[in-house]
Amino acid sequence: MPRTIATIFIxxxxxxxxxxxxxxxxxxxxxxSRDSGLEAVLQKTxxxxxxxxxxxxxxxxxxxxxxxxxxEKDVSAGVSIDPFFENFFxxxxxxxxxxxxxxxxxxNFQKVGGGTGFIISPDGYILTNKHxxxxxxxxxxxxxxxxxxxxxxxVGTDLFNDIGALKIEANNLPVVELGDSDSLMxxxxxxxxxxxxAEFSNTVTTGVVSGIGRSIIAAASSGASERLEDVIQTDAAxxxxxxxxxxxxxxxxxxxVNTAISRSGQLIGFAIPINSIKSIILSLKExxxxxxxxxxxxxxxxxKEIAAANNLDFEQGALISAGRNASQPPVLPGSPAAKASxxxxxxxxxxxxxxxxxxxxLAKAISSFLPGDSIELKVWSQGEIKSIRVTLEKYNVQN
Numbered sequence: 412m413p414r415t416i417a418t419i420f421i422x423x424x425x426x427x428x429x430x431x432x433x434x435x436x437x438x439x440x441x442x443x444s445r446d447s448g449l450e451a452v453l454q455k456t457x458x459x460x461x462x463x464x465x466x467x468x469x470x471x472x473x474x475x476x477x478x479x480x481x482x483e484k485d486v487s488a489g490v491s492i493d494p495f496f497e498n499f500f501x502x503x504x505x506x507x508x509x510x511x512x513x514x515x516x517x518x519n520f521q522k523v524g525g526g527t528g529f530i531i532s533p534d535g536y537i538l539t540n541k542h543x544x545x546x547x548x549x550x551x552x553x554x555x556x557x558x559x560x561x562x563x564x565x566v567g568t569d570l571f572n573d574i575g576a577l578k579i580e581a582n583n584l585p586v587v588e589l590g591d592s593d594s595l596m597x598x599x600x601x602x603x604x605x606x607x608x609a610e611f612s613n614t615v616t617t618g619v620v621s622g623i624g625r626s627i628i629a630a631a632s633s634g635a636s637e638r639l640e641d642v643i644q645t646d647a648a649x650x651x652x653x654x655x656x657x658x659x660x661x662x663x664x665x666x667x668v669n670t671a672i673s674r675s676g677q678l679i680g681f682a683i684p685i686n687s688i689k690s691i692i693l694s695l696k697e698x699x700x701x702x703x704x705x706x707x708x709x710x711x712x713x714x715k716e717i718a719a720a721n722n723l724d725f726e727q728g729a730l731i732s733a734g735r736n737a738s739q740p741p742v743l744p745g746s747p748a749a750k751a752s753x754x755x756x757x758x759x760x761x762x763x764x765x766x767x768x769x770x771x772x773l774a775k776a777i778s779s780f781l782p783g784d785s786i787e788l789k790v791w792s793q794g795e796i797k798s799i800r801v802t803l804e805k806y807n808v809q810n
Contacts, residue, residue: 465661466617469602472663473529474556474613475585477656479606480543480563480577481552482524520550527605527656528553528577529587529665535561535579536695538688539655540670541568544575553579556613567701570806571774573639573670574688575655576695587657589692590664592643592684595620600661601645603669603680605653618647624770625681641775642681643667649680658682687778704782704803707746708753709734712772725791727766729759729773751801753790760796761789777803 526543530536537553544551544565551563561579568575599620604613622644645658649669658667667682694702710729711717718726731748733741733755741755742748753759761767762776763786780786782805790797 465600466602466615469659469661469663470604470613470615473587473657473659474604476530476587477556477604477613478528478530478537479554480526480528480537480539480655481522481554482526482543482546483520483550483552484523484546484548485518485550486521486523523549525606525652526654527652527669529655529657530584531586531692532696533582533584533586535581535584536566536699537563537577537579538668538692538695539575539577540668541573541575543655544568544577551577553577555584566695566699569688569691569701569703571703571705571778572683572688574668574683574691574701576691576701578699587665588663589685589689590660590662590666592666592686595623595643595660595666595684597621597623601647601666602659602661603645603647603649603653603656603682604659605650605656605669614650614653616648616650618645620644621646621679639670639681639683640772641684641687641770642670643684645680645682647680649682687775690778690781693781702782703806704777704780704784705746705806706773706777706801706803707743707748708759708773709739709741710759710773712767712769713758714769723758725758725760727760727768728791729767731755731757731759747801747804751788751799753788753799753801754792758791759788760791763787764789782806 524543524546526539528537528539528543531538547565551565553561553563555561559581561581563577563579566576566578597620601618601620603616603618606614620643625642625644626640643658643666645667647658649656649672651672653669654671656669657665658669660666665685667684668688669680669682671681672679691701691703694700708729708731710731713723713726713728713730715726717723717730721730723730731741731753733739742753759767759773762773765771765776767773767776780803782803785800785802788799788801790799
């Protein structure tokens with residue numbers, strides 16, 4: 412009897428398996444089976460699983476090189492917190508009342524802000540945003556992914572972009588790999604890693620590149636503002652505190668530095684293309700400071716509207732023009748441009764044979780060179796087109 416039951420049980424199992432095989436075999440050969448959408452669903456599922464796996468790998472590989480930046484100030488005598496930090500880093504904080512204690516008071520450093528950075532060299536150079544390092548009276552700390560803390564020194568900021576750099580005393584640190592931001596395409600998947608709200612380290616968001624070559628005015632609540640050219644627009648959430656963190660492709664390469672969020676639209680963030688600051692990274696590694704080449708002109712990039720309004724013959728190029736007051740001349744005295752006799756209303760049409768336009772503006776072109784490089788400008792000046800050779804120089808604060 413037991414043998415009969417066992418035989419029946421095995422027969423049922425084998426029959427079920429055989430029946431399942433026949434069903435699958437027959438279904439796969441039905442003429443409508445591949446047009447039913449099941450294959451498309453399967454392919455979509457495979458793509459989603461592959462993308463999810465890629466994101467996990469990116470986070471795992473890059474997170475060790477992403478750091479939290481802590482900003483501290485001595486509040487023992489009472490301080491005023493910059494509205495910028497009140498707006499972007501809203502943790503509870505009460506400034507103590509001023510007191511009459513003598514100068515022998517003990518300092519009381521408290522956290523007043525924060526941001527994100529990423530390690531670009533094993534010996535401790537870290538890239539972040541300039542606005543994260545805007546308070547020169549503050550004390551900066553860096554917290555690594557493994558919770559180690561280091562005192563950090565500001566080694567420089569870029570006057571032409573929202574980029575700054577810190578240095579910590581450490582060696583054999585993990586570093587990021589740089590990608591090619593010029594190869595980005597709209598719709599391409601990206602990953603942002605940052606210190607969200609300056610409190611939650613290594614927060615990960617995902618999205619796509621939703622725009623390329625944007626021009627924006629980045630403003631803080633304190634009133635300071637900066638025009639950023641050629642930035643990447645993404646719908647990967649860039650929360651306050653993510654400033655200075657990396658924007659990554661699915662190969663785990665840095666393609667941008669997260670820098671701003673749109674206050675008028677949801678899920679709109681901006682990042683500085685990594686290609687525009689590779690010369691900065693190179694100078695940090697080689698000389699320990701941020702070195703920028705400069706030409707020394709103020710300009711407006713032309714388009715059809717500007718050309719029509721000013722009766723110009725050219726709809727592309729960089730029109731050299733003065734700022735809003737006397738302290739903003741069209742050509743900086745003593746600059747390479749001044750030495751090459753460039754003047755107001757000249758139009759720089761091309762650099763080294765490459766035409767300037769809205770996608771390849773003057774600042775982007777200059778940023779690809781180094782101080783000491785000699786470049787050839789195609790310039791329209793006083794009714795004729797000239798070829799002018801200029802040697803770029805290192806930009807100094809006193810320039």
